[in-house]
Amino acid sequence: MRFYPLFVGTFFLVSLIATVPVFHEYVVLRSQFEIECAKPIQDYVCFQDRPDRDGECQKSDPDFPNADLEFIRVFLNSPPLVKQATCSLERINFVHYLDQAPGGLFYEDGQMSIAWSMLKNREFLFADRVLWAHAGYKFKDLFVKYADRRELWIEFQQSKEPDLVFDPGFAVAYAHEIAHHIEQIYLQNGPQHCTKTDQAANSTIAPSNNCSFLESKSQAKISIDLDKDSGFTRAYDICSPKEQFAQAFSAYVFKHHFGFSFNIYADGQLALAQNDIFTAAKFTQKLDLAEALLSYDMTSPEVRLQLSQDHESCRGPFAIN
Numbered sequence: 285m286r287f288y289p290l291f292v293g294t295f296f297l298v299s300l301i302a303t304v305p306v307f308h309e310y311v312v313l314r315s316q317f318e319i320e321c322a323k324p325i326q327d328y329v330c331f332q333d334r335p336d337r338d339g340e341c342q343k344s345d346p347d348f349p350n351a352d353l354e355f356i357r358v359f360l361n362s363p364p365l366v367k368q369a370t371c372s373l374e375r376i377n378f379v380h381y382l383d384q385a386p387g388g389l390f391y392e393d394g395q396m397s398i399a400w401s402m403l404k405n406r407e408f409l410f411a412d413r414v415l416w417a418h419a420g421y422k423f424k425d426l427f428v429k430y431a432d433r434r435e436l437w438i439e440f441q442q443s444k445e446p447d448l449v450f451d452p453g454f455a456v457a458y459a460h461e462i463a464h465h466i467e468q469i470y471l472q473n474g475p476q477h478c479t480k481t482d483q484a485a486n487s488t489i490a491p492s493n494n495c496s497f498l499e500s501k502s503q504a505k506i507s508i509d510l511d512k513d514s515g516f517t518r519a520y521d522i523c524s525p526k527e528q529f530a531q532a533f534s535a536y537v538f539k540h541h542f543g544f545s546f547n548i549y550a551d552g553q554l555a556l557a558q559n560d561i562f563t564a565a566k567f568t569q570k571l572d573l574a575e576a577l578l579s580y581d582m583t584s585p586e587v588r589l590q591l592s593q594d595h596e597s598c599r600g601p602f603a604i605n
């Protein structure tokens with residue numbers, strides 16, 4: 285039997301050409317993460333089968349090698365505030381089965397838990413993710429009605445070329461969850477602080493849509509066809525300043541930082557236009573808060589401390605108008 289070194293050599297070279305750029309990208313992105321956070325991604329990552337904040341951590345899983353790649357791409361595209369908040373997480377859990385989190389990820393006391401499916405299925409549930417992250421449980425009506433997500437579709441555009449191609453569905457959901465962490469570490473007095481009172485905000489919407497009315501009807505199905513300030517919601521969200529802040533933060537980052545515009549359709553009808561979120565009375569103050577937070581460059585510990593202090597005393601970008 286003759287041996288063909290040229291053929292073997294060519295095969296080896298072709299394999300190498302195909303694998304080296306991916307591996308090279310991986311090495312480069314991981315080192316960029318380490319530069320930003322002054323800690324390698326391995327120090328954060330915890331692989332788990334089921335979510336368990338005090339449970340054992342696997343540092344890697346042979347069934348999902350490079351699971352952190354999509355995460356790092358979104359991280360590197362994110363605004364400085366999101367990067368800093370991510371670096372300050374205690375742990376990032378990549379959870380194989382995360383059925384109990386409808387968004388595919390959740391934040392709790394310094395830990396971010398992310399389902400494997402979020403990091404694998406690019407754009408597959410993009411419409412889902414946008415609705416979940418921006419409209420929160422407002423999305424429940426659509427979620428229940430359109431159990432088959434193929435009936436929901438999103439038309440979107442991105443006005444600027446991202447530095448790295450990333451999954452917008454994961455990015456939009458991550459921006460929502462990291463907002464809960466941002467609130468915890470920078471907004472000691474909560475997202476309501478430095479805003480006009482809730483009664484004032486409530487007075488701008490019809491009495492039949494205020495919080496006490498919605499809470500009394502929280503189990504009732506509220507149609508998405510009602511008015512746009514509250515029509516696609518339930519009391520859980522519209523009356524929770526924390527959820528409103530996370531939704532508004534995600535919406536703001538998605539539009540102004542990533543440059544996305546979108547419309548979501550169900551049954552061929554427009555179900556949610558991006559502008560509905562930006563004009564909803566309940567969101568306006570939280571959008572202003574997101575903008576104020578994102579105006580800090582976050583480059584030094586002094587700036588980060590300044591941010592907390594400014595919010596505490598309602599000065600600078602947090603001044604009440």
Ligand SMILES: [Zn+2]
Binds near residue numbers: 460527
């Ligand atoms: Zn939330």
